[in-house]
Every structure is written in structure tokens, then in C-alpha cells.
Amino acid sequence: MKTAVLLLTRDLRVHDQPALAGACANAEHVVPLFVADPSLDVPGNRRRFLLESLGDLREALRHRGGDLLVRSGDPVAETIRVARAVGADGVAVTADVSAYALRRQERLTRACERERLALKLFPGVTVVPPGAVIPSTGGDHYKVFTPYWRAWQSQRWRGTVATPRRIRLPEGVTGDDPRRVLGDAPGESPSPMRGGETEARRRLKAWLPHAAAYPDRHDDLPGDATSRLSPYLHFGNLSPLELAVTGGLPEAYLRQLCWRDFYHQVLAAFPKLGSQAYRPGAEERWKDDPKALQAWQAGQTGVPLVDAGMRQLAAEGWMHNRARLVTASYLTKTLGLDWRDGAAWFARLLIDADVANNNGNWQWVAGTGNDTKPYRRFSPQRQTERFDPDGEYIRRWT
Incomplete structure (x- = not known):
């Protein structure tokens, strides 16, 4: 060719x-x-x-x-x-x-x-393409994570490909300055992560020496010990496969990459993941309370951990995963508001919000998705006691 x-x-x-x-x-x-x-x-x-x-x-x-x-x-x-x-x-x-x-x-x-x-x-x-792993018991995708995790681990992954040393353009073809063509974009959050593969690889290199501590520290809210690589995976600045085969990653971190693949195969099988309840028979009796929704969005609910998470989201365009669970649970299980409104707000501000994982996680928390315990709640008080006992995360963001 x-x-x-x-x-x-x-x-x-x-x-x-x-x-x-x-x-x-x-x-x-x-x-x-x-x-x-x-x-x-x-x-x-x-x-x-x-x-x-x-x-x-x-x-x-x-x-x-x-x-x-x-x-x-x-x-x-x-x-x-x-x-x-x-x-x-x-x-x-x-x-x-x-x-x-x-x-x-x-x-x-x-x-x-x-x-x-x-x-x-x-x-x-993804690491494993959607559809590459299907249940032996029938069906076109896995509906529960743990069996998918076992199949994902045993799947033979493709090999990473080498970076081309030379890329040749046809004669006379020149490129474009993206900002000149598409305009500028100031964004809404004042302290976001910077985009690009160079930054992604710098962050990965800086985090790898601390990766071994991930199983014990990834839920530590003030410690901020997660890799923060999710935005770079969303935009493809970083290959999920290359990350998965990086030496020194603990199993707990690989499970997170597997969760990402899991929701992509769910979305491939259920394209309406962002608009319809995934779990058959899921009860959806959501309240209509615009003032409560606005207070949640602004981090003004009066619940310290919920407000801290929402203010981190507004400031950085990112939120610690434990805070995501707490804020989503509070909106759906405590306020009784529709998970779609929460997913839409996250999609507006989160840099890493993609259709598969944003909506899949919201449905999981709301009890309409893949969670096998749809009535679970995340108590802000209990979560604070466990993961921010000295209130450092709350003080940082409120």
C-alpha cells in the first residue's frame, strides 16, 4: 500500500x-x-x-x-x-x-x-478487546466482575507493538496546530492535570516506585496514593496493555485495569448503559429535587466528606475513587436522586469520564447495574472514620 x-x-x-x-x-x-x-x-x-x-x-x-x-x-x-x-x-x-x-x-x-x-x-x-472473553455458560458478555476477572487473567493478551522509528508523509502534506484549528479551551477546573503522552509517561515513571504500596494505600483519601492515570487511559495517552504488563504492579492495581475492561464489554453488549438501568427489574423511583441536586453539585450538602469530594472534582476535574463512591452513594441512596443526573455532572467535570466506566460505576453504586449487592450504601461518617480519620482530606477541600 x-x-x-x-x-x-x-x-x-x-x-x-x-x-x-x-x-x-x-x-x-x-x-x-x-x-x-x-x-x-x-x-x-x-x-x-x-x-x-x-x-x-x-x-x-x-x-x-x-x-x-x-x-x-x-x-x-x-x-x-x-x-x-x-x-x-x-x-x-x-x-x-x-x-x-x-x-x-x-x-x-x-x-x-x-x-x-x-x-x-x-x-x-482496552487490555482485552470486548467480546474476546465470553462466559462458557452462555451469553455475549460477563455480567459479574469476579468471573470476568478470572477469565481476563487467563486470556492470552496481544503483544505490545514497537513505536515506529520513522513516519513518512506524502510529499506536500503538512500538519496543523490543533489550537489554531479548534480554538482554545480554558476549562472549568482551575487545577487540572496536564494532557499528553509525555505527561502520562512521566507520571507513570514517578509513581512506579510507590506501586507496591497501592493495595494498602489506594483508599487513603489524604494520602492520594493512586496513580492518577485514568485521564491518560481515557484519551489513549497511555496504552492500557503496556501499563498492564509493566513490571512491579500489584494484583490490586491490575484488578482496576480489569474493571475498566469489564465495563467496556458491558457497554458493547448494552449500548444504553448511560440511559437505562442495566439490571433487569431494577426499581427506579427517583425524587425530583433540583435544590438538593444543586447543593450536591456545589459541595454544599453539609456532609463534610461528600462536600470535600465534590469540591475536589470542581477544582481538579478529578476525584479520588473512594470519594466517588461516597458522593454517588449519597446522591442516590441518601437523597434518592437519579443516578443519571450524577453521571451527567461527573461527565461534565471529570477528565476521565467515558461512557463505559462513568455510567457503569454510577449504575453499580445506584443498584441498577452490575453490583451483586444492589442495596449497599457508603456511609459518609463510616468512610471518614476509615479513610480520613484525622480529617485531612476534608480540611484540604473544604
């Missing part, structure tokens, strides 16, 4: 990037392309992180002789337009499982067939 267009989505990296490696291995020239779809309402925090990720990716591509084309419009139409302009023979893209991604892939398949372009889908969003 002479020329391939690489359509980038949630795979904004050059290390263990199967679509990039595959395109470079099978085509003489590769045109990396990112298309921002105006029909998607990307909130400020994620848009800022995205722009930083694109800028960092462009530098990595240019360092290897390539560049990044950036467009705004319909991803399928823009991909075909670029393919025509550069005389491409094929298109490479990383497969994904959200309803939007599946529609994009279906439309891209039809468009490539009309244009007589070869289309190749690659893995890379």
Missing part, C-alpha cells in the same frame, strides 16, 4: 499504538488525522486535556518525520476528503465500543467501500 490515512480517536500516543504501527508497516506513507466532531459537546475540562494531548502527539509525530492533520467536521466525511486529497489506498482506525464510535465505524466502513479504500480496525482502547 502506498498511502494510508490514520484516523485518531481515543488513541493519542505513539507507544504501543497498534493502528499507527500497522499503518506504518503496511503503507509507504501515513497521514495521521484527528477530526473534532462539532456535534459532540465536549466539556471544557476534557476539551482542554484533548488539546494538550493533540499538541503533544503532534510533536511526537514530527520528531519521527510525520505530522498531525487536524480538522473540524464529520469524522467520516473529513477522513474521506483527506484520503482523496492524498491519494490514499486505505484507512486505519482503533476500534471502540460506545454507540457513537460504533456508528462512526459503520459509516466509515460503508464510505470506504464506496471509495474502494481498504479499512482496517485495530485494538488498543
Whole structure:
């Protein structure tokens, strides 16, 4: 193949990037392309992180002789337009499982067939692709985590792919400054993490010497001992597989990566995860109390741990996982408000909020999802006693 267009989505990296490696291995020239779809309402925090990720990716591509084309419009139409302009023979893209991604892939398949372009889908969003592991007892996906965890561990994973040393653009093709094409994005949170593969790999390197303590410290609210890599996994700044095979990671951390894969295979089988109760027969009698919802959103409920978590979210565009459980439980089990409203607020502010994990976790807490104990609650008082006994986390954020 002479020329391939690489359509980038949630795979904004050059290390263990199967679509990039595959395109470079099978085509003489590769045109990396990112298309921002105006029909998607990307909130400020994620848009800022995205722009930083694109800028960092462009530098990595240019360092290897390539560049990044950036467009705004319909991803399928823009991909075909670029393919025509550069005389491409094929298109490479990383497969994904959200309803939007599946529609994009279906439309891209039809468009490539009309244009007589070869289309190749690659893995890379998860460690184990959704659908690769299915229950031996029947069904198209695992509904309970523990059996999936056992199957996930025994699954033979793909090998990581090498980073291309050289990326060759067709003659006359030049890239774009993402901010010049897409505009700036100030974001809503004043103290967010910075986006990009360079920052992701720096954070991973800095955290690895402390990884052994993760099983004992990951719930320690003031200790902040988690890796904070979830935003980088969401945008594909970091390969989940490369992370999973990194030496020195404890089993407790691998379980978290498995939970991420678990919800992706749930979403692939149940595309309405963000709008409908996953558990058949789940009782949903939610109250309508806008003032209570607003107080929760603003971190003004009067419950110290809940308010601390919500204020951390507002400040950083991120929240400690233990605080996520407590704040979600308080909204749904104490206030009796709809989990969809909570998921929507998290989706607005969280940098790492994707359709699979954000909605899957909210349904788990609300008792409408994959939790085998749907009536469990997370008492803010008890959680404070266990995970913030000296009140340091609460003082930090309130």
C-alpha cells in the first residue's frame, strides 16, 4: 500500500499504538488525522486535556518525520476528503465500543467501500478487546466482575507493538496546530492535570516506585496514593496493555485495569448503559429535587466528606475513587436522586469520564447495574472514620 490515512480517536500516543504501527508497516506513507466532531459537546475540562494531548502527539509525530492533520467536521466525511486529497489506498482506525464510535465505524466502513479504500480496525482502547472473553455458560458478555476477572487473567493478551522509528508523509502534506484549528479551551477546573503522552509517561515513571504500596494505600483519601492515570487511559495517552504488563504492579492495581475492561464489554453488549438501568427489574423511583441536586453539585450538602469530594472534582476535574463512591452513594441512596443526573455532572467535570466506566460505576453504586449487592450504601461518617480519620482530606477541600 502506498498511502494510508490514520484516523485518531481515543488513541493519542505513539507507544504501543497498534493502528499507527500497522499503518506504518503496511503503507509507504501515513497521514495521521484527528477530526473534532462539532456535534459532540465536549466539556471544557476534557476539551482542554484533548488539546494538550493533540499538541503533544503532534510533536511526537514530527520528531519521527510525520505530522498531525487536524480538522473540524464529520469524522467520516473529513477522513474521506483527506484520503482523496492524498491519494490514499486505505484507512486505519482503533476500534471502540460506545454507540457513537460504533456508528462512526459503520459509516466509515460503508464510505470506504464506496471509495474502494481498504479499512482496517485495530485494538488498543482496552487490555482485552470486548467480546474476546465470553462466559462458557452462555451469553455475549460477563455480567459479574469476579468471573470476568478470572477469565481476563487467563486470556492470552496481544503483544505490545514497537513505536515506529520513522513516519513518512506524502510529499506536500503538512500538519496543523490543533489550537489554531479548534480554538482554545480554558476549562472549568482551575487545577487540572496536564494532557499528553509525555505527561502520562512521566507520571507513570514517578509513581512506579510507590506501586507496591497501592493495595494498602489506594483508599487513603489524604494520602492520594493512586496513580492518577485514568485521564491518560481515557484519551489513549497511555496504552492500557503496556501499563498492564509493566513490571512491579500489584494484583490490586491490575484488578482496576480489569474493571475498566469489564465495563467496556458491558457497554458493547448494552449500548444504553448511560440511559437505562442495566439490571433487569431494577426499581427506579427517583425524587425530583433540583435544590438538593444543586447543593450536591456545589459541595454544599453539609456532609463534610461528600462536600470535600465534590469540591475536589470542581477544582481538579478529578476525584479520588473512594470519594466517588461516597458522593454517588449519597446522591442516590441518601437523597434518592437519579443516578443519571450524577453521571451527567461527573461527565461534565471529570477528565476521565467515558461512557463505559462513568455510567457503569454510577449504575453499580445506584443498584441498577452490575453490583451483586444492589442495596449497599457508603456511609459518609463510616468512610471518614476509615479513610480520613484525622480529617485531612476534608480540611484540604473544604
